[in-house]
Amino acid sequence: MSANDSTVKRQPVLLTVKSVQDLGPRYRRICFTSPELAHYPPCSHGAHIKIMLAHGDQSEPVLPAMTESGPKWASAEDKPLLRTFSVRALRREVGEIDIDFALHGDIGPASRFALAARPGDKLGISPPGGPFPMLKPASQYFLAGDLTALPAIAAMLEDMPADSRGYVALQVPDHTDLQDLVCPEGVKIEWFFGQPNQVQPLIDQFCLQLENDKHHVTDSYFWLGGEEQIVVGLRRYIRRELDVDRSQVYAIPYWRFGNDEDSYHARRHEVIDNKE
Ligand SMILES: Cc1cc2nc3c(=O)[nH]c(=O)nc-3n(C[C@H](O)[C@H](O)[C@H](O)COP(=O)(O)OP(=O)(O)OC[C@H]3O[C@@H](n4cnc5c(N)ncnc54)[C@H](O)[C@@H]3O)c2cc1C
Known part of the structure; x- marks a missing residue:
């Protein structure tokens, strides 16, 4: 499937934690799943994304409506906490994405999410950003x-x-x-x-x-x-x-x-x- 494929959607996706794997004392790989990933834009592994995290009493993050001027939430309180991460691996064919989190304690919402992550937890992601390709051809x-x-x-x-x-x-x-x-x-x-x-x-x-x-x-x-x-x-x-x-x-x-x-x-x- 190419980047021009009309089924590709440039919309945020709500993901569910499928599995959690520790690759070291300060490094955790989380595999997320969603059927929507079948339509996620193809991207280079390593491309950056915004992750959207629930806050307060929310059980899952509120995803924005996509408008011509960018993402919009019905009210400012709905807006999730946003952090920047990288696509470690994307398997669109099975609807899975891996994100690797550096764990630095519970002082930041992203690290806190990763430390506590259990199958079933929810997180949103934006479409991927660049650069595309990640590395320019070089000797x-x-x-x-x-x-x-x-x-x-x-x-x-x-x-x-x-x-x-x-x-x-x-x-x-x-x-x-x-x-x-x-x-x-x-x-x-x-x-x-x-x-x-x-x-x-x-x-x-x-x-x-x-x-x-x-x-x-x-x-x-x-x-x-x-x-x-x-x-x-x-x-x-x-x-x-x-x-x-x-x-x-x-x-x-x-x-x-x-x-x-x-x-x-x-x-x-x-x-x-x-x-x-
Ligand atoms: C393009 C891009 C791609 C990125 N990809 C990844 C990725 O794939 N995996 C990943 O783990 N991070 C990645 N980051 C870094 C990540 O966005 C930051 O570390 C972010 O601050 C983590 O958010 P938080 O909510 O855990 O902490 P924040 O709320 O942002 O910060 C809370 C406190 O923790 C400190 N802090 C933040 N990160 C660290 C750290 N790693 N070690 C020690 N102290 C820290 C801050 O200085 C601050 O004092 C990426 C950043 C960019 C710009």
């Missing part, structure tokens, strides 16, 4: 991120052509968070351990790797996600020191330590729009 790939970017990175690695070459730097809290990732032989994965504010070893090693591969930089593609410090630190080096064109760099801060997603919204856009 080498350089990817970096933390637990929140791991779902997108793992999905992109699985979908890479078998002869791809590249380097991936991943920061997780400690060795219990390590995962076996499926990836092409020519892609090296390096893990770093530390809290979100301890990113300098990852940044130094990533830059060293680029220094050694400098002759490939002009036809490489860079993908950076995760806590703001990783994304901004690496983007600065790639853009300023290596003079890589913006079109070759995806750099999206996924979250910022100390800010919830709502309070981070405006700053995130300033960071993204910064041309450095």
Whole structure:
């Protein structure tokens, strides 16, 4: 089925938790199901979505009506809590979608939902966003991120052509968070351990790797996600020191330590729009 298929609906979908699987102490895969997923837009694995979470006394989130000017709720109180996540895997043929949640306690509604999730629980999702494709064709790939970017990175690695070459730097809290990732032989994965504010070893090693591969930089593609410090630190080096064109760099801060997603919204856009 193609993206132009007339049966594809660009509407939010109400999902039901089918199963919950712990992939580590701080990482939980939730498989959701809905017959509506048969008509969900085809998308790259790793694409971003908004999840819609119930609040207060609601037993399930209220989905919006889709209007020409965007989603609309009958009243402001109906509006669910919104958070941004990634499509880890989509199986439209069986009406299933996997979303991987980094668990960071019950201080945020998304993490709280994931910690308590049981089969039968409900959550809404928006249609998928870009980029499409997730990675532009390139001779080498350089990817970096933390637990929140791991779902997108793992999905992109699985979908890479078998002869791809590249380097991936991943920061997780400690060795219990390590995962076996499926990836092409020519892609090296390096893990770093530390809290979100301890990113300098990852940044130094990533830059060293680029220094050694400098002759490939002009036809490489860079993908950076995760806590703001990783994304901004690496983007600065790639853009300023290596003079890589913006079109070759995806750099999206996924979250910022100390800010919830709502309070981070405006700053995130300033960071993204910064041309450095
Ligand atoms: C394009 C995109 C794709 C994303 N994909 C995923 C994904 O697939 N899986 C995923 O887990 N996250 C993903 N994220 C990150 C996720 O949106 C944020 O971590 C979000 O803040 C989580 O919402 P929450 O309700 O749990 O916490 P919030 O209510 O937003 O925040 C509450 C508090 O927790 C802190 N916090 C938020 N996230 C973390 C964290 N990971 N570790 C420690 N403290 C944290 C905040 O700084 C704040 O102090 C993605 C973000 C973007 C922009």
